[in-house]
Amino acid sequence: MNPQHRIDVPPCAEAGAPSPITATGRPLKWGVIATGGIASKVTQDIALLEDAVLHAVSSRSADSAAAFADRFGFATSYGNDGGVAGYQRLVDDPEVDVVYITTPHGQHYDVARAALTAGKHVLCEKPFTINAAEAEDLAAIAAERGLFLMEAVWTRFLPSVNRAWEIIHSGELGEIRWVQADLGFTAPEDPASRLWDPAAGGGALLDLTVYPLTWALGSLGFPDSVSAVGTLNSDGVDLQNAVTLGYGNGAYAQLSSSFIASCPGQATVCGSKGWLKTGGGNLHNPQELRIKAGQAEARVETFEQVGGGYTYELREVTRCIQEGLTESPTMPIGDTVRTMRLLDGVRAQIGLRYANDAA
Numbered sequence: 001m002n003p004q005h006r007i008d009v010p011p012c013a014e015a016g017a018p019s020p021i022t023a024t025g026r027p028l029k030w031g032v033i034a035t036g037g038i039a040s041k042v043t044q045d046i047a048l049l050e051d052a053v054l055h056a057v058s059s060r061s062a063d064s065a066a067a068f069a070d071r072f073g074f075a076t077s078y079g080n081d082g083g084v085a086g087y088q089r090l091v092d093d094p095e096v097d098v099v100y101i102t103t104p105h106g107q108h109y110d111v112a113r114a115a116l117t118a119g120k121h122v123l124c125e126k127p128f129t130i131n132a133a134e135a136e137d138l139a140a141i142a143a144e145r146g147l148f149l150m151e152a153v154w155t156r157f158l159p160s161v162n163r164a165w166e167i168i169h170s171g172e173l174g175e176i177r178w179v180q181a182d183l184g185f186t187a188p189e190d191p192a193s194r195l196w197d198p199a200a201g202g203g204a205l206l207d208l209t210v211y212p213l214t215w216a217l218g219s220l221g222f223p224d225s226v227s228a229v230g231t232l233n234s235d236g237v238d239l240q241n242a243v244t245l246g247y248g249n250g251a252y253a254q255l256s257s258s259f260i261a262s263c264p265g266q267a268t269v270c271g272s273k274g275w276l277k278t279g280g281g282n283l284h285n286p287q288e289l290r291i292k293a294g295q296a297e298a299r300v301e302t303f304e305q306v307g308g309g310y311t312y313e314l315r316e317v318t319r320c321i322q323e324g325l326t327e328s329p330t331m332p333i334g335d336t337v338r339t340m341r342l343l344d345g346v347r348a349q350i351g352l353r354y355a356n357d358a359a
């Protein structure tokens with residue numbers, strides 16, 4: 001594995017680190033954009049941080065924003081008003097330090113661009129954008145303005161996952177030769193759901209593959225070759241896909257994601273001397289690692305998490321902004337751009353296109 005690909009351990013996931021809710025500096029005022037499923041989950045974890053203030057939430061609907069603000073205790077809320085989008089009103093609020101973007105991915109680019117242009121630091125849900133061109137543009141704006149920008153790949157910040165990297169890089173498993181990782185569930189086919197809506201970036205590839213890919217990147221780094229197959233529905237979004245990554249040293253990673261198959265959602269990393277397998281939850285948040293190395297009996301290491309598990313990425317975002325960093329060494333924007341290029345390559349192979357590609 002090329003050492004330059006190694007994922008940095010964030011301070012919050014180091015052995016003996018304080019709880020991720022412990023303050024690391026001045027309080028930050030958060031603005032949460034959109035009021036759907038992940039916004040609710042992550043807001044509960046933002047509220048746990050000692051140095052986080054729930055300042056504002058926005059929605060397309062003023063009523064939804066107000067209800068969300070009441071539920072979680074935000075100081076203020078913004079809905080669409082007089083032709084101005086709720087998110088635009090939120091990013092124009094001078095009190096907001098950092099925004100967390102939770103719209104469907106088809107809208108990430110426009111919202112993140114507005115936030116950066118308004119001078120806000122940004123944490124944006126995965127997948128970061130629809131394509132690499134959008135990601136490159138956002139990275140350039142953030143760099144030009146000296147603002148923090150990160151894709152919310154929370155898996156990279158978990159102590160369990162960083163322990164897996166430690167085992168993998170220690171040599172205990174020998175040379176890593178093969179990674180297999182999957183994520184999938186049967187999602188009822190509903191054109192109104194963002195999962196199936198082409199305008200929202202629907203399909204299994206963009207929604208799920210970032211998690212199996214995290215295990216390939218953490219174990220083997222970015223690949224030298226990519227080959228893929230995928231099944232598209234009549235609206236042109238992928239129902240499922242399989243991606244094989246090839247490495248110059250002969251190693252492979254096989255990744256699959258699906259909206260039409262119920263899958264174990266686990267990662268297996270195999271080396272010349274042993275293997276590691278995730279458990280105790282899906283591969284995006286494993287609370288168990290099973291390790292078999294050499295002649296020793298297999299052992300199980302277990303982990304506890306604080307809050308819903310998002311507290312670790314939130315600690316890293318907070319620490320980085322407090323320290324004046326414009327990106328997290330654990331989830332640098334360059335990795336996001338490379339990931340979007342990799343996904344662009346997969347999409348070209350399976351014939352998956354979105355309206356954003358034409359822009």
Ligand SMILES: NC(=O)c1ccc[n+]([C@@H]2O[C@H](COP(=O)([O-])OP(=O)(O)OC[C@H]3O[C@@H](n4cnc5c(N)ncnc54)[C@H](OP(=O)(O)O)[C@@H]3O)[C@@H](O)[C@H]2O)c1
Binds near residue numbers: 037
């Ligand atoms: N990190 C994780 O664990 C995780 C988990 C799930 C999803 N995600 C990611 O988070 C994002 C949102 O997923 P979700 O499951 O929360 O989706 P969701 O439940 O459908 O919520 C998305 C919200 O975005 C707003 N929205 C919907 N359509 C929109 C449009 N056309 N333009 C602008 N805003 C729109 C709506 O809020 P308003 O009505 O308030 O405007 C909606 O409630 C996706 O990119 C997804 O990949 C991450």
